[in-house]
Amino acid sequence: MSKINVTVNGRPVAVDAGSTILDAANKAQVRIPTLCHIEGLEPTGSCRVCSVEVEGRKTLVPSCAEPATDGMKIRTNTPRVLLARKQMIQLMLANHPDDCLYCMRAGDCDLQQMAEDAGIRERAWRRGEHRSHPVDRSSPSVVRDPEKCILCGKCVRVCDEVQGVAAIDHAGRGFDSFVLPAFDDELASTTCVNCGQCVAICPTGALVERSDLSRVWRYLADDALVTVVQTAPAVRAALAHVYGMSGGDAEARMVTALREMGFAQVFDTQYAADLTIMEEGTELLHRIQEGGPLPLITSCSPGWIKFAEHFYPDSLENLSTCKSPQQMLGAMVKNYWAEQMDVPAENIRVVAVMPCTAKKFEAERPEMETEGGRDVDAVITTRELIRAFGEMSMDFEVLEPGEFDRFLGASSGAGAIFGATGGVAEAALRTVFYLLTGENPGPEDFEAVRGLEGVKEIELTLPDGAVVRGAVIHGLGNARRVMDRVASGETDYAFIEIMACPGGCVGGGGQPYGADLQRTAELAGELYEIDEKRVLRFSHENPEIQKAYEDYLESPLSDRSHALLHTQYRGRSQFSAEDEASE
Ligand code: SF4
Ligand code: SF4
Ligand code: SF4
Known part of the structure; x- marks a missing residue:
């Protein structure tokens, strides 16, 4: 060029x-x-x-x-540039509430920072007649406060151009302009998939996650409850970035921080990622051997699941029936762990720390319940966890390293890479290769699925010489393009990994503000480094997983596995949150 x-x-x-x-x-x-x-x-x-x-x-x-x-x-x-910039910011502030003290974005708000940098110390224009619109708290994942919206349009563009959902748009003109869901409906009544990419990019407090931190503190304050926590791989990668340390060091300090918060047990969602691989890898082999339905499409990203339910209801039989690792771990705690530890399931509260706002929606799905009760009782994002550290005046960097509780906390490197696009496919292929050949592949044999290309392809040669092709996709706009080809029979993939967020969970809508591709790649790199340093690199070699099958689950896809670890999906309208049919 x-x-x-x-x-x-x-x-x-x-x-x-x-x-x-x-x-x-x-x-x-x-x-x-x-x-x-x-x-x-x-x-x-x-x-x-x-x-x-x-x-x-x-x-x-x-x-x-x-x-x-x-x-x-x-x-x-130049002075001319600075004065013009100041005037533009003053115009935005003229219609903005003076709400910083109570705003979730205070201290981490682009508008507030810009006003500070521009030296704005008083309003240029008194706040007169202003646009008024109620706060929308209908969604389990996202809270909208239209009065804090500066009409930058970033959420509209991300939702439409990156995620291909278009749940929100500009409405009205001039003074009456707003950014709203279609027909000014509540967000929960729309096709919004709760991915939180709009929250991650909004420069103000107009879009924030629904915070469940107060609920978590209430659980922890209740002596009658046994409150346990699990954390996803991408959370430790983000903490490593925020606190300037390696992923391994961040992981160890995070465990100590969670114990200091008062959690009775600290479990690792990576354990459940290993469990997912056992179930999903076996499911893939069964489908290949028994004639489908193929492609098998991964089901660990709840934003992708709701997207499929709205826009590809005819493909729901292709989705793996596996619950996500978050839900699997919750079900294992409320049933297996409760039985082994003799703790009544009704006294247990499972908190999940996730990089994802859609996980809040997923935890509340009516399907996510077993005999032990709700799989997961509260989900907080990485941002909320960091706020919790702030509330405790905790100095993360000086904490002593800690270790996960082993019972539901031991994990392999394959479980760690679940947090990056391609990680689920790579981890699954390591185990599928073993299940087919009885031998482990090289841990890096399937690293072709790494990296931030929107759609990647990979091939696995079976012992009989047949070649199985798969695809790895991140970002729902990319998923839409590939799913249209799948629906019209143009592809021959046996499996597809889809993660809703750009870069996978490391780029999730609940991660610290300021994401860009470079940071997403760096966070993925932290997870690959954790994997590399693990002695265990294969899900099927995790001794705690082997023990769970011996003692309790019997085998992948057993009746008990189905009851605890698998779920079903429902077709929804392309225009609203309404259910259309059940699968
Ligand atoms: S959005 Fe930013 S400027 Fe507006 S109230 Fe919140 S912190 Fe203050
Ligand atoms: S959460 Fe995702 S789907 Fe919902 S409005 Fe925001 S970007 Fe769109
Ligand atoms: S990103 Fe935030 S400030 Fe910008 S239009 Fe959307 S809601 Fe408004």
Whole structure:
């Protein structure tokens, strides 16, 4: 690609032809604030906060939308630019509640930070007549406060262009503009799949996760309850990033932090990831040997499951019947662990710490219940866990390393990589290869499924020479493209891994704010490193999993496994949350 040369604040920089001014500034390591820009999507230039001066131009130009041209001289910090930026922010604040003290985004809010950086200390315009709209708390995953919306449009674009759901859109004009679900319905009544990608990208408190932290503190304060916790692989990867340490160190300190919070037992969702591999790998082999239905599609991402229920109800028989690891672990605690420890299941509360807002929805699905009661009683995100540390004034970095409770806490490296796109397929193939040949493959034999390409393909050669093909997909927009081809019979995949969020769970909607592709790749790298350092790399070699089958479950896909670890799905309307038929 040909290069052009520009200067940004006097710094010369060469960029690819076709780059924007914002790209050039990033390359020159000059920070330009933006509120509406999304990396990888076409710019809209709607917030104008990123406007800059270009020599020879009379008006300021939005740097995210303006192409850089050879010889361009760009200035991002002249008094004219700063005054214009201040005015744009003041205009947003003119219609914004002074709610920071009580807002979940306080201290971690792009708008608040931008106002601070711009030196805004008082309102330029008194808050007069303003748009008023009630807070929507209908969803188990996402809370909408339209009065805090600055109409940047990022949520609309992510929901439509990245996730292919389009549950929310712009409505009204001028002063009456809002971002709303269709027909101004409650979010819970729409096709929203609860992925939280809108929450992760919203620059204000207009979209936040429904916090269940207070409920968790109430459980922990109740001496009559035995409250246990499980944590997903991607949570430790995010903590490693936030606190600047390795994934292994973050994992060990996280366990100590959870014990200090008061949890009676600290279990690892990675144990249940190993269990999922045993069940799902066996299910795949059965389907291959017994003629389908194929492709078998993974079922551990609840955002993907609800997406399939709305938009691909005819493919529901292709979904694995396995519950997600979160739900499997909850069912094992309330039945197996309760029996072994002689604890009445009704006194147990299972809390899950997840990178995901859709897990809150999943935990409340009516299907997610066994004789022991609800599989999981409360789900908090990685962000909520970090807030809990703050509430406890806990210094995470100085905590002593701890270890998971072994009973439902021992896991293999295969369980760790579940948190990254491709991880479920890679972990499953390690065990499927063993089940077919009686020998372990090299732990890295299936690493072709790693990386952030939206759709990846892989092949496995069976002992009889037959080749089984599979696909790995992340992001629901990519899933839609592949599922359309599956529905029209254009593919010959035997299995497909689908994760709703870009990058998989490491890029989940409940992870710390500020995600981008680079961070997502780094978090995935933490999980691969944890896998590499584990002595155990294969789910089928996890001794606690072997013991669970010997003592309790009997074998993968046994009647008891089905009762505890498997579920069913329901067709839903393409236009609303309504159920249409049961599978
Ligand atoms: S969204 Fe940001 S600026 Fe608005 S009330 Fe919340 S913290 Fe304050
Ligand atoms: S949670 Fe996901 S599906 Fe729902 S509105 Fe947000 S981006 Fe769209
Ligand atoms: S809800 Fe958030 S992301 Fe969506 S338009 Fe409003 S401020 Fe932007």
